[in-house]
Amino acid sequence: MSEFKALSLVPKAEAKQTLKDFKSDQEVRWCPGCGDYAILAAVQSFLPELGLRRENIVFVSGIGCSSRFPYYMNTYGFHSIHGRAPAIATGLAASRPDLSVWVVTGDGDALSIGGNHLIHALRRNVNLNILLFNNRIYGLTKGQYSPTSEIGKITKSTPMGSLDKPFNPISLAVGAEATFVARTIDSDRKHLQSVLREAAAHQGTSLVEIYQNCNIFNDNAFEPLKDPDTRGEVTVPLVHGQPIVFGAEGSKAVRRAPGGGVEVVPTASIAPEEILVHDARNPDPSLAFALSRLDEPAFEHVPIGIFRQIERPSYDSLMAAQLDEAVAAKGEGDLGELLMSGDTWRIG
Amino acid sequence: MTKQVQQLDRVIIRFAGDSGDGMQLTGDRFTAETAEFGNDISTLPNFPAEIRAPAGTLPGVSSFQLHFADHDILTPGDAPNVLVAMNPAALKANLADLPRGADIIANTDEFTKRNLQKVGYADNPLEDGSLDEWRLHKVPLTSMTVQALEGSGLSKKDAERAKNMFALGLLSWLYHRPTEATIKFLEQKFAKKPDIAKANIAAFQAGWNFGETTESFSVSYEIKPAKLESGVYRNISGNVALAYGLIAASKQSGLPLFLGSYPITPASDILHELSKHKRFGVRTFQAEDEIAGVGAALGASFGGALGVTTTSGPGVALKAETVGLAVATELPLIIVDVQRAGPSTGMPTKTEQTDLLMAMFGRNGESPLPIVAPASPSDCFDAAIEAARLATKYRTPVMLLSDGYLANGSEPWRLPNVADLPDLRVEFATETNDESGFQPFKRDPETLARPWAVPGTEGLEHRIGGLEKSDGAGNISYDPANHDLMVRLRQAKIDGIAKDIPPLAVDDPTGDARVLVLGWGSTYGPIAAAVRRVRAAGGKVAQAHLRHLNPLPANTGEVLKAYDRVLLPEINLGQLSLLLRARFLVDIIGYNKVRGLPFKAEELAGVIQEVIDSE
Numbered sequence: 001m002s003e004f005k006a007l008s009l010v011p012k013a014e015a016k017q018t019l020k021d022f023k024s025d026q027e028v029r030w031c032p033g034c035g036d037y038a039i040l041a042a043v044q045s046f047l048p049e050l051g052l053r054r055e056n057i058v059f060v061s062g063i064g065c066s067s068r069f070p071y072y073m074n075t076y077g078f079h080s081i082h083g084r085a086p087a088i089a090t091g092l093a094a095s096r097p098d099l100s101v102w103v104v105t106g107d108g109d110a111l112s113i114g115g116n117h118l119i120h121a122l123r124r125n126v127n128l129n130i131l132l133f134n135n136r137i138y139g140l141t142k143g144q145y146s147p148t149s150e151i152g153k154i155t156k157s158t159p160m161g162s163l164d165k166p167f168n169p170i171s172l173a174v175g176a177e178a179t180f181v182a183r184t185i186d187s188d189r190k191h192l193q194s195v196l197r198e199a200a201a202h203q204g205t206s207l208v209e210i211y212q213n214c215n216i217f218n219d220n221a222f223e224p225l226k227d228p229d230t231r232g233e234v235t236v237p238l239v240h241g242q243p244i245v246f247g248a249e250g251s252k253a254v255r256r257a258p259g260g261g262v263e264v265v266p267t268a269s270i271a272p273e274e275i276l277v278h279d280a281r282n283p284d285p286s287l288a289f290a291l292s293r294l295d296e297p298a299f300e301h302v303p304i305g306i307f308r309q310i311e312r313p314s315y316d317s318l319m320a321a322q323l324d325e326a327v328a329a330k331g332e333g334d335l336g337e338l339l340m341s342g343d344t345w346r347i348g
Numbered sequence: 349m350t351k352q353v354q355q356l357d358r359v360i361i362r363f364a365g366d367s368g369d370g371m372q373l374t375g376d377r378f379t380a381e382t383a384e385f386g387n388d389i390s391t392l393p394n395f396p397a398e399i400r401a402p403a404g405t406l407p408g409v410s411s412f413q414l415h416f417a418d419h420d421i422l423t424p425g426d427a428p429n430v431l432v433a434m435n436p437a438a439l440k441a442n443l444a445d446l447p448r449g450a451d452i453i454a455n456t457d458e459f460t461k462r463n464l465q466k467v468g469y470a471d472n473p474l475e476d477g478s479l480d481e482w483r484l485h486k487v488p489l490t491s492m493t494v495q496a497l498e499g500s501g502l503s504k505k506d507a508e509r510a511k512n513m514f515a516l517g518l519l520s521w522l523y524h525r526p527t528e529a530t531i532k533f534l535e536q537k538f539a540k541k542p543d544i545a546k547a548n549i550a551a552f553q554a555g556w557n558f559g560e561t562t563e564s565f566s567v568s569y570e571i572k573p574a575k576l577e578s579g580v581y582r583n584i585s586g587n588v589a590l591a592y593g594l595i596a597a598s599k600q601s602g603l604p605l606f607l608g609s610y611p612i613t614p615a616s617d618i619l620h621e622l623s624k625h626k627r628f629g630v631r632t633f634q635a636e637d638e639i640a641g642v643g644a645a646l647g648a649s650f651g652g653a654l655g656v657t658t659t660s661g662p663g664v665a666l667k668a669e670t671v672g673l674a675v676a677t678e679l680p681l682i683i684v685d686v687q688r689a690g691p692s693t694g695m696p697t698k699t700e701q702t703d704l705l706m707a708m709f710g711r712n713g714e715s716p717l718p719i720v721a722p723a724s725p726s727d728c729f730d731a732a733i734e735a736a737r738l739a740t741k742y743r744t745p746v747m748l749l750s751d752g753y754l755a756n757g758s759e760p761w762r763l764p765n766v767a768d769l770p771d772l773r774v775e776f777a778t779e780t781n782d783e784s785g786f787q788p789f790k791r792d793p794e795t796l797a798r799p800w801a802v803p804g805t806e807g808l809e810h811r812i813g814g815l816e817k818s819d820g821a822g823n824i825s826y827d828p829a830n831h832d833l834m835v836r837l838r839q840a841k842i843d844g845i846a847k848d849i850p851p852l853a854v855d856d857p858t859g860d861a862r863v864l865v866l867g868w869g870s871t872y873g874p875i876a877a878a879v880r881r882v883r884a885a886g887g888k889v890a891q892a893h894l895r896h897l898n899p900l901p902a903n904t905g906e907v908l909k910a911y912d913r914v915l916l917p918e919i920n921l922g923q924l925s926l927l928l929r930a931r932f933l934v935d936i937i938g939y940n941k942v943r944g945l946p947f948k949a950e951e952l953a954g955v956i957q958e959v960i961d962s963e
């Protein structure tokens with residue numbers, strides 16, 4: 001059972017729960033082989049760990065393949081409109097502190113049509129968990145390039161290649177000074193669940209980017225991170241308090257680059273104290289931002305894990321506190337008194 | 349010197365000056381004095397769209413019109429009897445509205461060569477005889493204020509700023525207004541700056557004394573208190589009344605109020621007002637944009653709150669998709685549209701009734717929703733409660749169509765007894781409603797409303813969304829017959845509300861009028877005032893006013909068909925006319941003007957008379 005501060009107001013289940021408790025009776029309709037299945041299974045098998053009453057959990061989504069997610073969860077769910085899930089979830093979470101609210105969104109939903117709501121949710125820090133399934137393509141509309149597709153992407157809408165530079169969701173979230181920013185991958189259930197655990201425990205908005213394979217329109221988009229031959233050299237695991245080393249026998253290390261930012265160097269080429277120790281709790285977002293730039297050029301080195309995890313009061317708790325403060329100062333509102341406020345006069 | 353006192357039954361005063369001259373405050377105070385005295389009142393402020401237009405220019409003119417009488421009145425008045433012009437710009441901007449023979453009180457100190465030039469006067473109109481047809485009172489308001497404050501220790505500039513209080517004092521003398529409350533008000537307003545409080549009070553009193561002694565005013569006026577229904581009154585604007593109505597609806601329904609809003613003229617004051625009332629459990633959320641405002645409100649509704657979003661036309665356009673989602677998910681939601689002149693940005697501070705068709709049809713698919721429109725500033729209170737009643741009872745978004753004229757205009761409001769407000773208690777679903785499990789779209793056979801099961805309710809976990817859902821169970825469905833059924837059910841639910849609203853009432857004192865004048869929303873006051881004039885002149889005319897625009901009261905067609913002619917004045921190009929013609933095949937005569945201003949009673953009286961005469 002969880003004792004997370006973020007969930008302290010959410011009622012706990014009496015009985016022990018299992019994965020089955022969170023499966024709805026709806027047939028799952030993603031393409032066979034879609035990465036969404038793995039994420040769904042990971043979430044369903046993780047939630048019993050929180051021990052929250054199922055009826056106090058809500059999944060809110062926008063539009064896109066990933067946004068079908070709430071239908072498959074035996075919790076409350078709201079499949080809304082394109083890009084707006086963070087806004088809808090904000091109203092829900094801000095008015096109901098007894099709920100655990102999850103937003104499921106995709107790269108098009110969150111970063112294109114809903115980009116404005118995403119950045120404002122992040123800066124506002126409402127108690128929400130945002131799971132951003134990034135498959136770097138539009139799946140539901142059948143394969144146009146997305147705001148995370150690489151430049152030059154050939155799709156139906158870009159037969160000569162896409163022209164616009166993609167967003168790096170982590171850089172964007174850190175730039176918006178989100179209080180919790182992490183990246184994980186659909187195929188690594190253990191890592192995915194460890195990140196979900198920290199996200200659930202976090203008070204405020206947590207953004208979890210989940211690399212998700214769309215085997216129909218953008219297969220193998222994350223292959224360098226999955227292929228046993230390459231993944232060790234590419235994946236940069238971020239663990240708070242640990243020096244950032246990776247590769248065969250820790251042969252590569254991350255250090256501060258002379259021109260600002262960070263860089264990858266052979267571990268043997270630098271003194272051990274030069275190796276960057278990951279500090280996700282640093283209130284200054286600069287270093288987290290620098291780490292998010294490591295996979296530029298794409299997939300040379302990809303940090304995975306929690307980039308940033310800092311404490312800042314959540315919007316909903318501050319809002320509730322203002323209400324309490326107003327009542328404490330002058331008592332609960334009285335309607336008759338309100339109507340009589342200002343200059344009044346009597347006739348007759 | 350003894351002065352003559354003349355009795356009047358009503359007066360319309362317009363205070364006009366530069367934005368920085370404090371005309372709104374002056375108007376507010378005169379209103380308060382007049383309310384205290386017991387006259388009926390109706391007011392209309394008019395401010396420039398620019399926050400600080402250059403001083404002394406025409407765009408910088410701010411005015412406040414006030415109509416008060418010894419009988420009940422319905423509008424802020426067509427044309428002022430008195431114009432207080434604090435500078436040449438104020439004179440120039442308002443003279444066209446002033447009938448010949450009206451009084452002009454001009455602040456001569458500001459009619460300098462430079463100020464005259466700024467607004468294009470070649471000669472000083474106070475001196476060149478061009479105002480001979482009006483009763484001109486030349487008063488050096490600024491210098492007399494400075495004189496009165498000599499020895500107060502205030503700088504000349506600070507002393508000059510009190511000139512609006514000098515003007516207020518003069519007008520208060522002219523119309524025999526009680527002054528104690530204004531003195532008290534000034535003491536409170538400047539409690540932290542006793543020097544300024546003292547100076548303002550001194551200026552106010554100097555203005556009064558000037559009236560008493562000067563020869564330029566030989567007559568003062570008395571307007572007897574009005575015989576209004578007995579009760580406790582206060583003056584209220586439409587936006588504040590609307591905010592109070594929402595708070596009342598929250599109390600009466602037991603649902604916490606959640607406002608998701610984005611600042612927009614002329615609706616922002618509702619956000620400001622609600623933000624003050626956190627003691628009532630009111631959560632106000634200033635969103636990143638209009639879409640997030642309504643999205644958050646809908647999310648709160650899903651969680652069991654009274655979700656509200658407030659905006660004006662451009663905002664409604666942005667919110668349309670989310671309102672459609674509320675139609676599809678059948679969740680309560682109130683969308684307040686304080687209409688303003690469009691299209692696009694239009695004229696943000698000017699009024700219009702041009703969003704009716706957008707409210708009706710401005711969404712994709714068949715997406716009906718109820719529309720309620722208040723008729724007067726104080727009626728915004730009741731209209732907000734009615735919108736909440738329909739939204740919660742029928743689980744539907746409701747569009748509440750106010751407008752700029754109602755929002756900023758004010759009138760005395762006889763306070764309702766809180767115990768008499770309607771009971772809006774809502775029952776959330778708490779148990780499964782079917783052997784097969786909870787069916788979120790299994791409807792109440794009477795209202796066709798679906799159960800409102802809020803998160804946190806055990807055993808009723810369910811998923812809703814914008815995709816079409818199967819009747820009853822609410823699972824995603826692409827079945828053609830089911831879609832046809834659901835479209836019709838959603839329509840039938842809204843149409844059925846006609847049974848739950850009062851029939852359209854007709855006011856026809858003689859019972860044999862052949863002409864009906866119909867209206868909706870804020871045109872009520874001018875239409876009713878016009879109807880009175882026509883009747884006073886012996887004309888026969890019936891009047892009816894629609895509060896519910898969708899669905900229409902069940903007897904609407906019957907009422908329309910009972911008259912030879914139906915006249916429908918609207919501040920648009922005939923939007924309600926279009927709906928009524930299509931629906932009832934009645935040949936409505938439209939009277940349409942879109943000048944950003946309310947109708948004038950006199951103008952409408954002429955139009956009504958013409959229709960009667962053409963019979």
Ligand code: SF4
Binds near residue numbers: 216
């Ligand atoms: S299109 Fe791609 S993302 Fe969508 S369900 Fe199919 S595989 Fe998954």
